[in-house]
Amino acid sequence: MLEEFVAQVAAQGLTLHGAAVMQHGEKLEEYRWAPDVPYELHSLSKSFTAMAIGLLVEAGKLRLDDAAISFFPREKLPEVISPRLQALTVRHLLTMAPGHSTSLMLSPQRRALTTSDWVRYYFSVAQDLEPGERFVYDSGCTYILSAIIQNVTGQKTRDYLIPRLFEPMGMGAPRWDECPLGITAGGWGLWLRTDEVLRFGQLLLQKGVWEGQRLIPEDWIAQATSRQIDTASFSGGADNHVGYGYQFWMNTVGGYRADGAFAQYSIVLPEKDAVIAINAHNENQPVLDAVWQTILPQL
Template sequence: MKKLPILFILVCLLGLSTLTIAQDTPEEQGISSRSIVEFFEALEKAQPDALHSVMIRRHGLIVSQGWWAPYAPETPHLLWSLSKSFTSTAIGLAQDEGLLSIDDLVISFFPEDIPEELSSNLKAMRISDLLRMNTGQAVEPSFRNMQSDNWVEAFLAHKVDYKPGTHFKYNSMATYMCSAILQKVTGMTMVDYLSPRLFEPLGIQKPTWETDPKGINVGGWGLSVRTEDISKLGQLYLQKGNWEGKQLLSEAWVEAATSNQTSNGSNPESDWDQGYGYQFWQCRYNAYRGDGAFGQYCLVMPEQDAVIAITAGSDNLQGILDVVWEYLLPAMKEGSLPRDDAGLELLHQKQQGLAISYVAGEESSPLASDISGKVYHFEENTRSIKSISFNFESSPVDITISTDQGERTINAAFSHMEKGTMPNPSLVSDKVAVNGAWENPDTYVINLIYYETPQSVKHTFTFKENSLLWDTENKASFGSRKARQLKATL
C-alpha cells in the first residue's frame, strides 16, 4: 500500500483542501527531482525566455512548481483558447442540471437573431457541433472583423458551407456561441454561472473574462486565472468530475468531453492531429489537454495520474509538448523512489532561480548625458505618438511618451524588472515589468513584459546625431511581430 505523506494526512484530519495545500517530494510520488531539473533545463534550452510557469501534480499532489520572474504564483495569466475548456465545463454543468442538451439546435435559442433566409445547414447546427468544432463553416467568423455589436446575429449570418458534424474547422466564435447560449438559458454570464459551481469549490479566486459589446463572456478566449487554477481544472477532469468527495461534474460529461469526438488529422507526430473532444484536444500517449495560444496548457495524463499546467509566450507550441514527452513522461515511475535530498535541493534551487533574462548590455553610455531631457518629435504615424524623451539621469530610467491621449511614463530598470503600467489596446492587462540596457553606445533597448499575459514587447531606440529610430518587436503576436519603424527628430 502506498504511504501517504504526513502533510497530506494532517490536511485531511483538519478538513482542509488537499489539492490546494498538499504537496510532496517528487520521489515520494514516483518522479526523480533530478529528472524535473532536466525537464526545466530542456524547456529553457529549447525555448529561451518563452516559459512563464509550470506546475506538476502527481497522484493529486503538487510535486513541482516554478514561475519565471516577473511571473508569480499569485498573478493571473491570460489563457487565450485554454478558456474553451472552462466553457465546455459550463455547458456540461448546464446539461447535468437539465438546462439544455447538447443535441439542442443552435437557432432555437435565438429566434430574434436568425437571418431571413435560413439554410438547411444552419437549421441543422447543434450545440454538439459548436463543441466539436464541426459547425460546417468553411471560414471561421472573426471577432476581430466584427462589424456589429450583435455577435450572435453575425455568427448566424455567416455562411454554413457543409452539413454540421461533417467537417472539422477550429472556430473560436463557435465557443462564443456556447457562452451566449448559456447566458440565454440561465440569465447569467459564464463567470457568474461558474462561480458557485466550479470556481468557488475549486478555490479559484477572482477569475476575469472578457465580454462582447452586449456583456456576454466571449467563451473562446479571454479568461484569466492563476497557474494553480489551471491545474485544478485538470485535476477535476482526472478525477472524473469529483472534487473532495463531491461530484461537481458528471462522469459521463468528463468521459465524452475528453474523448475523440471528431477527427482532425493523421500525422502521428503531431499533437494537433490526434482528434478533438468537447473543447479538449487529444494528445499522443493517451493524454488530453486544454490548449491556448502561445503555450497555455492544461495537460492531463490519466495513465500516469498526472496533470501538467503550463503558461508561456511561445511561438513553438509543439516544441513544449515534445519536451514533456521526452523528459517528463519517462520520468514518471510506478511507486515511490528512494529519497534524494541532494536532488531535491537542486530542484528547489532551480525553481527559485527561474527568471526571464534581462536585456544584455551596459547600464550607461557616453551619449546618455547628451540625450537626457531632450524631446524627439515624430512625424504623423498610425500609433498616434507625438514625442518621446529620456531621463537617463534617473534610476530607473524615465521614458516619457506623448500621444493624442496624453503623456505616459515608463520606468526601465537595469538590474531588475521595474513594475508599472502601459496601456495596450489588444491586451486585457496593462501591467508591465520593464528592464533596459545599452546594447551598444548608440542603441538603448527595453523589454516590456505584460506579466498577466503571454505577450511582451521589445523596443529598440537608435540615436543618431539629431534623430531617433524606434523599432518595435512583439513576442507572442497573432500578426506581424515587427511594427513599422518610427523616425523622430529634435
C-alpha cells in the same frame, strides 16, 4: 523533475511563465519564470465553457442535439434560415464542426469585426459545408455556446460557474473577458494562475469530484475528454492531429488537454494519474515535445 524540462526550453529560447506537475493528488514540483499571477488564458478557456454546458445537460436545460438557433430570438438570425443553419446543433459547436470551411472568430478576425452583435454576425455567415462534416477550429463555436448558456440560465457563463466551479475550487470570481454586448467570451479571455490551471486538470482527473464534492458529472467529463471528431487534416504539430473532444484536444502520448495558444496547457494523463500545467508565450508543439521528452518519462 522539471530540471531537464527547464534546460530544454531554455536551450530553445522559449518563453514560459510557469510549469507545475501533480501526481497521485500531490504537487510534485513547480518552476516559475514569472510570478504566479492570473494570466489571460486563450483557448484553454474553452474547456471551462464545456463544463458549463455539461452542467446544463445534466440539469435537463439543453440537449446536445438541440438546434443552436433554438436558443436565440428571431432578430438574431438571418432573414432566410438555411437547412444547414437549422441543422447546426450544440454538439456541432462543441466539436468545432459548424459547417464553415474557415474560422470566423479567431483573434485576428475578431479584431476586424465592425459590428458589436457577434451572435448575429456568426449566424449571418453562410455555411458551405454540412454541420458535422469537418473539424474547423473556430472560437466562434465556443462564443455561441457561451451565449446559449447565458440565454438558458439568465447568467453570464462566468457568473454561472462561480458558485458551481470557481468558488468550490478556491478560484474565487476570476475575470473573464466579454464581447461588446456583455456575453462572456467563452472561447478565450479567462484569467487564471498556473496553479489554478493545475487544479482544473486535477478535477478532470478525479472525474469531476473536488474535496469530496461532485462539481461536474462524471459521464460528461468522460464524453468531453474522449475523441469525438477527427482532426488529422488540421494544421500545426502532431498533437493537433489525434482528435478532439468537446473543447478538449487528445494527446499523442495518451490522455487529453485543455489547450490555449502560446503553449497554455492543463494536460491530463490518466494512465500516469498525473496532471501537468503550463503557462507560456510560445509556439505550442515545441513545449509539448519538451513535456513528452523530459517530464513524461519520470512519471
